Amino acid sequence: MYAQELAATARAMMARGKGLLAADESNGTCNKRFEQVGIPTTEEMRRAYRDMLLTTPGINECLSGVILFDETIRQTTKSGVPFANHLMQIGIIPGIKLDKGAKPLAGHPNETVTEGLDGLRDRIAEYYQMGARFAKWRAVYTIDGDRLPSRSCIETNAHALARYAALCQEGGLVPIVEPEVLINGNHTLERSYDVHRDVLKVVFDQLFVQDVDFDKMILKPSMVVSGLECPQQASVEDVARATVKCLKECVPSAVPGCAFLSGGQSAERATAHLNAMNAIFKDELPWTLTFSYARALQQPAMEAWKGNDANVSSAQQLFHIRAKLNSAASQGQYTPEMETEMKAVTV
Ligand code: 13P
Numbered sequence: 001m002y003a004q005e006l007a008a009t010a011r012a013m014m015a016r017g018k019g020l021l022a023a024d025e026s027n028g029t030c031n032k033r034f035e036q037v038g039i040p041t042t043e044e045m046r047r048a049y050r051d052m053l054l055t056t057p058g059i060n061e062c063l064s065g066v067i068l069f070d071e072t073i074r075q076t077t078k079s080g081v082p083f084a085n086h087l088m089q090i091g092i093i094p095g096i097k098l099d100k101g102a103k104p105l106a107g108h109p110n111e112t113v114t115e116g117l118d119g120l121r122d123r124i125a126e127y128y129q130m131g132a133r134f135a136k137w138r139a140v141y142t143i144d145g146d147r148l149p150s151r152s153c154i155e156t157n158a159h160a161l162a163r164y165a166a167l168c169q170e171g172g173l174v175p176i177v178e179p180e181v182l183i184n185g186n187h188t189l190e191r192s193y194d195v196h197r198d199v200l201k202v203v204f205d206q207l208f209v210q211d212v213d214f215d216k217m218i219l220k221p222s223m224v225v226s227g228l229e230c231p232q233q234a235s236v237e238d239v240a241r242a243t244v245k246c247l248k249e250c251v252p253s254a255v256p257g258c259a260f261l262s263g264g265q266s267a268e269r270a271t272a273h274l275n276a277m278n279a280i281f282k283d284e285l286p287w288t289l290t291f292s293y294a295r296a297l298q299q300p301a302m303e304a305w306k307g308n309d310a311n312v313s314s315a316q317q318l319f320h321i322r323a324k325l326n327s328a329a330s331q332g333q334y335t336p337e338m339e340t341e342m343k344a345v346t347v
Pocket of ligand 1: 178263292294296
């Protein structure tokens, strides 16, 4: 029923030079980040924070879409416009987080399966009514030596991702399929590569089995990186080469694009990695490679804002610059010297 609309939305999400902002932190995650910088953890503060981000002048030149959380899609800007309508007015597609979080996987300590399938068809219909045109579901995989992730974790999460994606396409939302292999641990780049490959192969197998149309979805992968505690940290170029090699092995060319998560990398590193992939492989990629960052786009702005109206302008400038740098990276046109723009903002 929605075939043409879905394909057009997926293409629009991957428009040249644009990416996605993930602003869909659950209240728990958002509050945790607020606490770290001393912002009060109230509903109004979460609204004001999203208001600051989403009313940043010029942001529509860098963002094709924004992923919202349930609370936010029901809130309005300071001037009383529902956030989804505000985004549509400035040419940004509103999206919605559909999963209900990663919960302990029975019989598998330290592993999770993402929940939220019950009642999902009805929730999709409601969000479509509210203006959402794409959605997100995040599955999480932990690397621990050769032991984790388990087969059970890989298969149960792939099955749920595909059930979610099929329901989205039935209900008119482009599914962002997000299998996140966590950066935490002391694993090598090679181990990260092998895990990403196993995870992505099974995810695409399940998407195929469940008749999900590849041209009407977006993949949101993690990058193939060395674990945070690995003594041997891979270079920017090694990360770019390993990530693209892995995606080429696993991601069908019908998929319009991959929009990476930042996953705890520094803002600069997340931008540099994306840039290297696009600069090195510019004419050889069957899909668009862009960003769908939360922390790597927001962190400097959140730290500058601190919950204070007087800081809105500097926070918006920092957010806009980060978005512009990532827009450049999505075209392989970023250089580290461009970071000086960030330092010039007075907070
Ligand atoms: P990060 O970019 O902070 O990893 O968040 C992306 C995201 O949407 C996680 O689900």
